[in-house]
Every structure is written in structure tokens, then in C-alpha cells.
Amino acid sequence: MDLKYVKQLLELVEKSTVNEIEVEEKGHKIRITKAAAGSASAPMLHAMMPSFPHQVMMPAAPALPAEVSSASEAKPAAPIAETKKYHEIKSPIVGTFYRSPSPEAGPYVDVGTKVKQGTVLCIVEAMKLMNEIESDTAGTIVKVCVDNTKPVEYGQVLFLVEP
Amino acid sequence: MTKEEILKDLKTDTFGQTIFCFDTIDSTNLYSKTLSKTKAPHGTLIIAEEQTAGRGRMQRNWVSLKGKNLLFSIILYPDFIIEKTALLPFAGSLAVCDAIETVTGLSSTCKWPNDVLVNKKKVCGMLLESTTENASIEKIILGIGVNVNQEEFPEDLKYKASSLKNESGIEINRITLLQKILEELELRYEQLAHFPSSQLMNDWKMKALLFGKKITVLEHEFSYTATAIDVADDGRLIIQTDDGTKRSILAGDVSLAYT
Numbered sequence A: 001m002d003l004k005y006v007k008q009l010l011e012l013v014e015k016s017t018v019n020e021i022e023v024e025e026k027g028h029k030i031r032i033t034k035a036a037a038g039s040a041s042a043p044m045l046h047a048m049m050p051s052f053p054h055q056v057m058m059p060a061a062p063a064l065p066a067e068v069s070s071a072s073e074a075k076p077a078a079p080i081a082e083t084k085k086y087h088e089i090k091s092p093i094v095g096t097f098y099r100s101p102s103p104e105a106g107p108y109v110d111v112g113t114k115v116k117q118g119t120v121l122c123i124v125e126a127m128k129l130m131n132e133i134e135s136d137t138a139g140t141i142v143k144v145c146v147d148n149t150k151p152v153e154y155g156q157v158l159f160l161v162e163p
Numbered sequence B: 001m002t003k004e005e006i007l008k009d010l011k012t013d014t015f016g017q018t019i020f021c022f023d024t025i026d027s028t029n030l031y032s033k034t035l036s037k038t039k040a041p042h043g044t045l046i047i048a049e050e051q052t053a054g055r056g057r058m059q060r061n062w063v064s065l066k067g068k069n070l071l072f073s074i075i076l077y078p079d080f081i082i083e084k085t086a087l088l089p090f091a092g093s094l095a096v097c098d099a100i101e102t103v104t105g106l107s108s109t110c111k112w113p114n115d116v117l118v119n120k121k122k123v124c125g126m127l128l129e130s131t132t133e134n135a136s137i138e139k140i141i142l143g144i145g146v147n148v149n150q151e152e153f154p155e156d157l158k159y160k161a162s163s164l165k166n167e168s169g170i171e172i173n174r175i176t177l178l179q180k181i182l183e184e185l186e187l188r189y190e191q192l193a194h195f196p197s198s199q200l201m202n203d204w205k206m207k208a209l210l211f212g213k214k215i216t217v218l219e220h221e222f223s224y225t226a227t228a229i230d231v232a233d234d235g236r237l238i239i240q241t242d243d244g245t246k247r248s249i250l251a252g253d254v255s256l257a258y259t
Helices: A003-015 A065-072 A080-084 B003-007 B028-034 B088-104 B164-168 B174-194 B197-206
Strands: A020-025 A028-034 A043-048 A087-090 A095-098 A120-126 A129-134 A139-144 A157-162 B019-025 B045-051 B070-076 B108-111 B115-118 B121-133 B136-146 B214-219 B222-231 B237-241 B246-249 B253-256
Touching (some): B003 B019, B028 B070, B088 B108, B088 B115, B088 B121, B088 B136, B088 B174, B088 B197, B136 B174, B174 B197, B197 B222
Parallel strands (some): A129 B121, B019 B045
Antiparallel strands (some): A095 A120, A120 A129, A139 A157, B070 B136, B108 B115, B115 B121, B222 B237, B237 B246
8 A cells, every 4th residue: 555645544534533444455454543532642553454355445535525524523432441331232234324214314312312122223234134223231322433324344332321 | 915825836835834914004014023923933924915104225115006016024033144144135136036037037137235127127126124132133024015017107217117017018917926936035045044155146146237337326425436346245246436446335325327
């Protein structure tokens, strides 16, 4: 991967409110994360082996309008110590995260919503299989960890619930 | 359409062996969600002549004239890995595609990931819904709508949708078609369960419409044109964008670009 391109990415992340981005190109994958979410510290770079050989490449920087426009919505991640006491709801599959049943409808849950075991929290779609993700615990939603319509990976935390 | 008519000559082990038949219902998928595993075992069929709240992906309306088409859901309890479960849309569209060809003689194609087209017009759509608890998928509802004998379509759909009757010129026996779909579905489900995913995906690719063609991809808030290249064994559509970059997509709407 071109070092100049990596440098540009680092600057992009540093200047934005996005905490983490992942780019894959020609078999090389890098993930850039800010050391402490929400702080002004420099972004960190992780080089990784491609986990999905078929996912060959993300569009280059100019084709990322969705990512950039979502920057204002991104909320700083909760400090690690704080997340420990909360129950994590993770994605069981790779897919696209939807907070509501349709673009017109309101979200299933919001921060502050009280949920029971079995309450539908969101949909993760993979190839038109719409998976309703249910809460496996009773409690209150304290954080929605992913922006609407963004891709999620297997095991990624979607919600934090305070039991 | 009655239970007895459907069960007569149905050559399946489980698919369609338990049936809930309705004249009018809100949606067969919604009803399926309310059924427990004891009431509705694996392969249960829920079918209606009319839906008052038929839906597609993202709650889009699915409109169908009463008594003309096939509107049904199958309840599945997959006992295979979650990665294979994500391939059920391909098993579904391939089964419908094969059943249409056998029963009507019409040549049909699959559009990623689960639409079935005849003469490039959509004749079948699907909505797969599942509930996930403790990181495992318990129950899958495979909702299928096939335009069989409907002749009139709304103005805005005329060039995108059609029915088997409109394309073949003959009235189709809905029960024969349903039975064939159930048989093909059971076969494809077993293929997915017991063989490597690549087998199902290779069969699906033989019916794929999009490869090598210019397509319009609508991903959430933005759309772009690209060329469809392949489908990976995990179901992702591999595309090449106009600037030459390759990428794969997991969700979104894909249509043939008319440029």
C-alpha cells in the first residue's frame, strides 16, 4: 500500500471525529484507531492480513461520502473501564446494521430505552436475510455503538445495556 | 387452495407437511413469527390467498391480487452454521427458479441475492426474517411471493414486474407450482446442510443474471454504477466500480443499469 495514501488516511482520521477506519487494498488491510476515543491523541495504525479474501478493496478516499458524512453522528466510545460493567449485545453475523424496521420508521430502541429479554433491538441484514437481534437481558440501553446503516462484523458490540 | 389439495401428491419429507391455510391474512411472515416450534415444526407452510400487509425488504409493500398468485412462508430451524444460514436466500431463489422452469417451461434467472426474473422482469420476491438470541439463529421465516396468474400491474411496475401467465401466455396451475417449489426448496436446503457451500453457489451462478453486466448499486444513501463480476462462496456480490477498483457487497439494492 502506498505510504502517501496511508499518511493521508492518518491525517483524515486525526482531523475527523471518526475513531476507527479500516481499509483493504490489494491484499493489504489496515485499521486506524485513535488511542483514546474522543481525545486528541494521534491515530494508531494496525496492519492486518486480509480476513475476507473476497472483499478485495474498499473504494478509494473520494468514494467515501457515506463514511465522512457519518462523522458528525459518531459518538466517542465509552472508556474501557466503563464498558466493563455493562452487558454487551454483539452481532452474531456480518451484515448491515439497521436501527429501525424501515427508513421511515423510528428506531427500535434508543439510549434510555428499558428493554426486556427478547425485546427486538435492531436488524442486521446479510444478503436480504433480516436478522432481528433480541436483547438477551433486561435493562436499560446506555449506548448504541454503531451508526444506522453501517456495516458490522461478527462479534462487534452493537449495544451496551445496564442490567 | 386447501390443505388437502396441497398435500395430495406432495413429494417432500418435511416441507409443506404441516400447513396453515388462510383466505386473508395480514402477512404470512408476521403470522409465522407468532407460531411456536411445537405448533409449527421445521418446514411448516403458511399460505394465504390475500395479504393485507404484504411486505418486502425494508417494509416495502408487496401488492398481489387475491387468488391469483402464491403468497407463502416456510418456517425453518437450521441446524447448520450461521455462515450457511446466510446463504438461504440463494437456496430459495434457485429453488423457485428451477420450479418455474419445470412447471412452465419459461427460462428464468436469479438476481443477487434472491429475486427471480423471467425476461428480465421480476416474478418472485422474498423476505427472509430471523430472530437471533444468544448469538444463534433460532428460527428463519422464508417469505416468498410469486406472481403467477396476475395480469394487471401498476403503471410504475409494468416494466419491472410481470407474472408467469403474462410471460408464458397460459394460466398456470398454482398448486402444481407450489408443490414443485416445496420439493426444490427441500432439496436445496439439504444440499446446503450436507455439502460445501460452493456446491449451492456454483449451481446458483449458472442461473445468475448479472455477471459481466453494468449494474446500479444502491447502498443506503448513495448509488453508483459498477460491473457485477462474481458471487463469493459466502454470498457476497463482487463488483468492479467504474474507476477499476474491486469490492464486495453484502447488502443493498442491485439493478441492471439501463445506460
